[in-house]
Amino acid sequence: MAVFAGQGDAARSMPLLWREKGAAGHRHGPGPKPGLTVDAVVSAAIGVADDANVAGLSMRAVAERLGVTAMALYTYVPGKNELVDLIYDGVHAELPTDGRPASGWRAAVTAWAEDLVALYVRHPWALQVSFARPVLGPHEQAVLEALVRILRETGAGAEVLRRVVSVLFHLVRGTARTIAEARIAPTAGSTSEQEWWAGRAAQLAEVVPDFAERFPQTMWLAGAGAARTGDGQTPYLEHEAREALAVGLAVLLDGLEAGTIAVPSRGR
Amino acid sequence: MAVFAGQGDAARSMPLLWREKGAAGHRHGPGPKPGLTVDAVVSAAIGVADDANVAGLSMRAVAERLGVTAMALYTYVPGKNELVDLIYDGVHAELPTDGRPASGWRAAVTAWAEDLVALYVRHPWALQVSFARPVLGPHEQAVLEALVRILRETGAGAEVLRRVVSVLFHLVRGTARTIAEARIAPTAGSTSEQEWWAGRAAQLAEVVPDFAERFPQTMWLAGAGAARTGDGQTPYLEHEAREALAVGLAVLLDGLEAGTIAVPSRGR
DNA sequence: TACCCTAGCGTACGACGTAAGGAGTTGTCT
DNA sequence: AGACAACTCCTTACGTCGTACGCTAGGGTA
Numbered sequence: 001m002a003v004f005a006g007q008g009d010a011a012r013s014m015p016l017l018w019r020e021k022g023a024a025g026h027r028h029g030p031g032p033k034p035g036l037t038v039d040a041v042v043s044a045a046i047g048v049a050d051d052a053n054v055a056g057l058s059m060r061a062v063a064e065r066l067g068v069t070a071m072a073l074y075t076y077v078p079g080k081n082e083l084v085d086l087i088y089d090g091v092h093a094e095l096p097t098d099g100r101p102a103s104g105w106r107a108a109v110t111a112w113a114e115d116l117v118a119l120y121v122r123h124p125w126a127l128q129v130s131f132a133r134p135v136l137g138p139h140e141q142a143v144l145e146a147l148v149r150i151l152r153e154t155g156a157g158a159e160v161l162r163r164v165v166s167v168l169f170h171l172v173r174g175t176a177r178t179i180a181e182a183r184i185a186p187t188a189g190s191t192s193e194q195e196w197w198a199g200r201a202a203q204l205a206e207v208v209p210d211f212a213e214r215f216p217q218t219m220w221l222a223g224a225g226a227a228r229t230g231d232g233q234t235p236y237l238e239h240e241a242r243e244a245l246a247v248g249l250a251v252l253l254d255g256l257e258a259g260t261i262a263v264p265s266r267g268r
Numbered sequence: 269m270a271v272f273a274g275q276g277d278a279a280r281s282m283p284l285l286w287r288e289k290g291a292a293g294h295r296h297g298p299g300p301k302p303g304l305t306v307d308a309v310v311s312a313a314i315g316v317a318d319d320a321n322v323a324g325l326s327m328r329a330v331a332e333r334l335g336v337t338a339m340a341l342y343t344y345v346p347g348k349n350e351l352v353d354l355i356y357d358g359v360h361a362e363l364p365t366d367g368r369p370a371s372g373w374r375a376a377v378t379a380w381a382e383d384l385v386a387l388y389v390r391h392p393w394a395l396q397v398s399f400a401r402p403v404l405g406p407h408e409q410a411v412l413e414a415l416v417r418i419l420r421e422t423g424a425g426a427e428v429l430r431r432v433v434s435v436l437f438h439l440v441r442g443t444a445r446t447i448a449e450a451r452i453a454p455t456a457g458s459t460s461e462q463e464w465w466a467g468r469a470a471q472l473a474e475v476v477p478d479f480a481e482r483f484p485q486t487m488w489l490a491g492a493g494a495a496r497t498g499d500g501q502t503p504y505l506e507h508e509a510r511e512a513l514a515v516g517l518a519v520l521l522d523g524l525e526a527g528t529i530a531v532p533s534r535g536r
Numbered sequence: 537t538a539c540c541c542t543a544g545c546g547t548a549c550g551a552c553g554t555a556a557g558g559a560g561t562t563g564t565c566t
Numbered sequence: 567a568g569a570c571a572a573c574t575c576c577t578t579a580c581g582t583c584g585t586a587c588g589c590t591a592g593g594g595t596a
Contacts, residue, residue, distance in 0.1 A: 035574075
């Protein structure tokens with residue numbers, strides 16, 4: 001159940017993160033030819049992280065996937081923390097870095113957000129990683145670069161856009177987290193979403209019989225107008241999460257378009 | 269470096285979470301008197317989590333703080349996962365559950381958000397916990413209840429408010445995460461924020477000399493108009509994070525006030 | 537008094553990250 | 567060609583983790 005915190009030593013992570021992949025004719029010097037590459041280790045680790053739902057990323061598991069002992073990995077990677085930094089940046093390479101053909105910046109921002117949500121849903125462990133760390137690697141940086149490129153079309157200033165960018169990342173990561181939760185939860189019991197929620201509700205009713213009296217507002221929020229069925233394909237919770245993202249995006253982009261986003265006076 | 273994922277078995281966590289604290293004259297039956305209480309274990313664990321910056325929450329550490337061996341804890345708590353669920357809900361008890369005197373719902377929502385950010389900044393490990401889990405415990409539930417009570421003053425419907433609530437949580441958690449990062453990072457090197465960033469920038473310049481050409485938009489975003497000094501008290505990054513939260517709140521509450529938040533047609 | 541339920545502890549097991557050092561391979565230099 | 571040095575990979579081992587198991591001993595109830 002242990003997970004990770006992306007606490008790799010930046011001084012050791014960064015040369016690996018920004019390593020030149022193209023330089024194929026790299027010096028090699030004496031010694032046996034390496035049987036592995038950093039890329040191989042990274043993609044094996046991504047595979048392990050994707051499979052073992054959150055926790056089971058261990059050096060031994062990665063090594064086994066490569067047919068090697070755990071200690072062999074330390075030839076390519078300084079330690080587990082740095083490996084986590086590498087796989088975190090690595091998955092961001094899956095995103096389309098350059099402008100897809102979108103009509104206008106609003107559509108482009110929306111597409112950017114949906115791509116990023118999809119990425120985090122594919123690799124939910126990534127949402128656990130970047131704690132106590134700024135942007136470190138090239139692929140994550142490219143994601144930011146692509147967003148800013150889109151947003152500059154609005155003509156807004158850097159101070160405003162910095163805030164907009166922050167809010168966008170919070171919305172995307174929060175949404176992805178909710179969706180990932182919604183997907184993982186029923187998987188454990190292998191029941192349908194409805195069954196899972198019914199079981200949970202029954203449990204709650206037994207432990208807290210007076211729930212409705214103690215939390216009337218929550219009852220109202222959950223109950224009112226909730227047909228409680230998704231569109232048949234997307235589970236209900238996930239559908240809700242995506243709607244919430246749409247709302248957040250809409251109000252933010254409205255504000256940006258209207259130019260009503262305030263910048264604090266400089267002397268503040 | 270291991271952290272946690274809040275994967276406690278709900279069937280075992282929930283009776284503990286919702287235990288009746290008031291019932292002092294609880295049955296006890298034969299056997300030696302319990303030397304500890306669940307509350308004592310929980311608050312010791314919260315202390316350990318606060319001290320050992322993210323990682324060092326171990327059963328042995330909690331036990332040592334209580335003058336007990338690790339195995340003694342298993343009398344009160346089924347396992348570590350469930351203990352994590354307990355301390356996660358436990359810290360939410362620090363919040364004022366009931367309406368503080370705020371003039372109007374906008375001020376009240378803002379106060380709610382700031383209180384919650386402050387809570388997560390005090391206990392940054394809590395941001396790591398709630399992965400793959402919905403609201404489970406009474407204190408977290410009370411936080412939601414308080415928010416909904418405020419928002420109902422707007423007269424908006426449940427479908428709209430569900431989305432607003434989601435966005436608010438994403439903003440708060442994202443902001444708190446950024447602030448927590450900003451506080452932890454320089455602590456490690458024990459230098460000032462400026463020095464830390466200067467060091468990081470030098471490192472980056474050495475590893476990626478062509479950064480400015482590869483990421484011009486990022487350079488523009490970071491550079492333009494950034495006096496790069498906080499107000500002297502609050503560090504720069506934290507100041508930025510709070511401004512971003514303010515922007516996010518403003519646009520969201522503007523949208524709510526204007527009634528422009530769309531609800532998808534029911535048949536969808 | 538007899539009983540038995542239960543709190544707390546000691547021991548132990550398997551998994552984890554990784555330090556240390558040895559074995560074997562391969563380039564470069566004399 | 568031969569010697570050396572650099573390098574990969576493995577074995578072994580240490581300390582820490584969560585926790586299963588079984589014991590001791592204390593204190594209600596009968």
